[in-house]
Amino acid sequence: MTIPIEYYLILSGFMFLTGVVGVLTRRNAIVVFMSIELMLNSADLTFVAFSSYLGNSIGQVFVFFVMTVAAAEAAVGLAIIIAVFRNKKTVNIDEINILKW
Amino acid sequence: MNEFYYIIPFIILAAGILISLVIEMYFTSSEKILPWFSILTFLASGFSALFLVNNVKVVFENMLMSGGNVNFFIFIFNLGAALVTLLSIDYIKKYHTYYGEYYILLMSSVLGMSLMAGAKDLIVIFMGLEIMSVCFYALAGINRNKLKANEASLKYFLLGSFATGFLVYGMALVYGSMQNTSLEYLFLNFTKFNTNILFLAGLLFILFGLSFKIAAFPFHMWVPDVYQGSATTVSALMSTGGKAAAFSAIIVSFASVLTVVNTNVFAPYFGAIAVFSMLFGSIVAIAQTDIKRMMAYSSIAHAGYMTIGLASGNSYGVSGIIFYLAAYTFMNIGAFGIISIVEGKNDTNLTIKSYAGLANKKPILAGLLAIIMFSLAGLPPFAGFFGKYYIFIAAVKAKLTWLAIVGVISSAISVYFYIRIIVLMYFKESEEDFVIENSNTGLLSVIIAVLFVILLGIAPNSVINLISYFAK
Amino acid sequence: MNLYNIIFYLFAAITLVSAFFVVTTRNVIYSAFNLLLTFFGVAGIYVLLGADFLAVVQIIVYVGGILILLLFGVMLTNKIVNVQIRTGATQILPATIAVGAFSGILISLLVNTEWKKVGTALPGASTTANLGMLMMNEYILIFELLGILLLVALIGAATIARK
Numbered sequence: 003m004t005i006p007i008e009y010y011l012i013l014s015g016f017m018f019l020t021g022v023v024g025v026l027t028r029r030n031a032i033v034v035f036m037s038i039e040l041m042l043n044s045a046d047l048t049f050v051a052f053s054s055y056l057g058n059s060i061g062q063v064f065v066f067f068v069m070t071v072a073a074a075e076a077a078v079g080l081a082i083i084i085a086v087f088r089n090k091k092t093v094n095i096d097e098i099n100i101l102k103w
Numbered sequence: 104m105n106e107f108y109y110i111i112p113f114i115i116l117a118a119g120i121l122i123s124l125v126i127e128m129y130f131t132s133s134e135k136i137l138p139w140f141s142i143l144t145f146l147a148s149g150f151s152a153l154f155l156v157n158n159v160k161v162v163f164e165n166m167l168m169s170g171g172n173v174n175f176f177i178f179i180f181n182l183g184a185a186l187v188t189l190l191s192i193d194y195i196k197k198y199h200t201y202y203g204e205y206y207i208l209l210m211s212s213v214l215g216m217s218l219m220a221g222a223k224d225l226i227v228i229f230m231g232l233e234i235m236s237v238c239f240y241a242l243a244g245i246n247r248n249k250l251k252a253n254e255a256s257l258k259y260f261l262l263g264s265f266a267t268g269f270l271v272y273g274m275a276l277v278y279g280s281m282q283n284t285s286l287e288y289l290f291l292n293f294t295k296f297n298t299n300i301l302f303l304a305g306l307l308f309i310l311f312g313l314s315f316k317i318a319a320f321p322f323h324m325w326v327p328d329v330y331q332g333s334a335t336t337v338s339a340l341m342s343t344g345g346k347a348a349a350f351s352a353i354i355v356s357f358a359s360v361l362t363v364v365n366t367n368v369f370a371p372y373f374g375a376i377a378v379f380s381m382l383f384g385s386i387v388a389i390a391q392t393d394i395k396r397m398m399a400y401s402s403i404a405h406a407g408y409m410t411i412g413l414a415s416g417n418s419y420g421v422s423g424i425i426f427y428l429a430a431y432t433f434m435n436i437g438a439f440g441i442i443s444i445v446e447g448k449n450d451t452n453l454t455i456k457s458y459a460g461l462a463n464k465k466p467i468l469a470g471l472l473a474i475i476m477f478s479l480a481g482l483p484p485f486a487g488f489f490g491k492y493y494i495f496i497a498a499v500k501a502k503l504t505w506l507a508i509v510g511v512i513s514s515a516i517s518v519y520f521y522i523r524i525i526v527l528m529y530f531k532e533s534e535e536d537f538v539i540e541n542s543n544t545g546l547l548s549v550i551i552a553v554l555f556v557i558l559l560g561i562a563p564n565s566v567i568n569l570i571s572y573f574a575k
Numbered sequence: 576m577n578l579y580n581i582i583f584y585l586f587a588a589i590t591l592v593s594a595f596f597v598v599t600t601r602n603v604i605y606s607a608f609n610l611l612l613t614f615f616g617v618a619g620i621y622v623l624l625g626a627d628f629l630a631v632v633q634i635i636v637y638v639g640g641i642l643i644l645l646l647f648g649v650m651l652t653n654k655i656v657n658v659q660i661r662t663g664a665t666q667i668l669p670a671t672i673a674v675g676a677f678s679g680i681l682i683s684l685l686v687n688t689e690w691k692k693v694g695t696a697l698p699g700a701s702t703t704a705n706l707g708m709l710m711m712n713e714y715i716l717i718f719e720l721l722g723i724l725l726l727v728a729l730i731g732a733a734t735i736a737r738k
Binding site: 020084 | 579580583598603606607623624626645652674681702709721731735736
């Protein structure tokens with residue numbers, strides 16, 4: 003047990019940044035959504051790392067709730083993406099532009 | 104007393120959701136029953152909150168707060184949602200898009216908002232925010248065969264979950280720095296942590312997530328598109344209830360910043376957000392031709408005025424924000440209500456020019472809209488004036504006079520585009536010829552909203568006394 | 576360098592590399608499969624951190640639920656037959672600025688925080704019982720709310736996706 007907590011936080015920080023990059027740069031709505039999942043996962047990882055190093059279970063309960071919420075969000079999100087695709091035949095967010103951004 | 108007694112408003116809403124599901128399933132005439140049933144639910148929940156307002160108590164293992172400000176917020180949310188439901192009846196008929204789920208989602212979103220107002224733990228804020236947001240994502244795209252609505256909901260969903268990512272990450276950092284997620288603990292130990300950079304960064308990320316929902320400046324990109332693309336009635340709820348709920352969550356999670364003197368480390372951030380939102384919202388609104396987009400930019404500007412209250416960080420600021428939110432809820436529901444009545448089938452009559460000559464066609468509607476526009480512009484003696492007045496007073500008391508001055512300048516700019524509508528209605532001849540369908544329920548809802556706008560304008564002191572009495 | 580460290584670096588590498596590929600590959604299907612690896616890597620790290628219950632939930636919910644849903648999404652919204660599953664990138668400049676700002680915040684966090692050198696005991700007892708007690712006592716309200724959230728998501732998703 004020699005890994006200091008910083009290493010876990012650096013790992014989750016990198017994951018978070020990767021997610022942010024993905025959200026801002028990708029065109030496909032589904033990939034954007036995957037990047038958002040990465041961000042949520044990195045937040046979960048931060049929670050678990052703190053929870054483990056502080057010896058306190060609250061963080062783990064929190065992560066459980068975040069995961070469930072992410073699943074619920076995924077369901078609604080995919081439904082929206084499919085509805086868009088049905089009417090527009092594309093899921094690239096820069097082609098979806100009747101309303102200007 | 105049993106703890107369930109204190110969460111009666113929540114229980115009523117949750118029961119309402121379940122019963123509506125059954126009604127929607129078994130009754131073929133649910134289009135006639137459901138709106139009235141949901142109005143009943145909202146009123147029951149709202150008035151039970153008002154009834155319980157003096158029973159201040161923290162229930163369910165320090166998770167939820169009941170009584171005081173919280174119940175006042177719940178009352179506002181429910182009343183707003185009831186008015187929106189009243190508007191929806193004829194709006195849905197006009198578009199022939201009846202989905203029973205619409206009312207169920209409205210009720211659930213109000214449940215989420217109420218949870219955010221009553222949160223005593225970060226997890227409750229998160230759950231409340233998510234319940235509200237998931238409902239709004241679905242509501243924005245409820246007209247699923249309309250491309251604009253699809254697009255609005257996709258944008259709202261992607262940017263909304265992006266903001267949720269920041270919120271959760273911020274909560275993780277706050278948890279790591281204080282080993283707890285309780286807001287009570289945060290409040291009591293704020294001064295202990297307020298030099299801890301981990302803690303501050305966590306709060307900043309939480310603030311990013313919530314700033315998205317209040318539609319403040321750097322996080323405003325979704326606002327015009329979503330308000331324009333969604334059904335007008337949904338925009339009415341999103342711009343009022345959603346904003347109010349996010350503000351209430353900021354107020355509960357930053358309570359120590361706002362009430363304990365000299366702890367407002369976020370004052371520069373709030374100040375910057377306020378200045379940019381006000382000026383950006385007011386200036387860009389001038390250039391709009393679509394009335395819903397104009398209202399969206401005006402909504403960004405109003406988020407800026409309210410953020411001044413956060414920047415000033417004193418109890419005047421908090422009661423000012425609450426008063427402003429109440430006033431704004433009624434003004435905006437009134438404005439969107441009239442837009443939804445004037446709006447024709449297939450998104451017609453939504454430009455600002457459609458309002459030319461409205462005074463001849465529909466004098467009552469024009470009169471009501473004139474009152475609302477005066478109030479939104481912040482002219483006395485309506486509610487909007489006192490909202491701004493209390494906020495600016497709070498800023499001056501906090502020695503942030505410059506912020507109040509920027510606020511006044513921005514209000515002066517915003518007068519232009521609000522008054523333009525009144526000028527169009529009264530002094531211009533109608534260019535397009537169209538018939539505005541009568542909507543009795545819609546008109547009733549707008550009249551109630553305007554009555555509240557006038558009431559809050561004539562007797563603001565009694566209301567603010569009420570709020571500051573409960574704020575203790 | 577003991578076994579524990581090696582396992583940590585292995586999982587960390589899997590997580591980071593696959594996360595990197597999620598946002599850089601031009602093929603949506605590859606993104607989805609890299610996401611699968613990321614989720615597995617994170618689950619492995621949960622185990623190292625002594626969160627066995629969460630590791631299993633991570634695999635069940637993310638891999639078994641969300642990822643399958645995403646793959647369905649990819650397949651329903653892309654013309655697989657024509658291999659039109661490529662996507663490009665946009666908004667490089669704002670992304671650079673935003674990422675620069677956030678990495679600044681995160682680095683200053685790492686440098687300026689006094690990290691507690693507590694160190695955990697290796698996972699001995701399972702955390703499941705403890706979590707169960709917490710969820711059914713202190714967090715019972717949230718647990719109920721989760722039910723409402725899932726119901727709402729179900730209604731919302733069904734409403735929107737229906738023809």
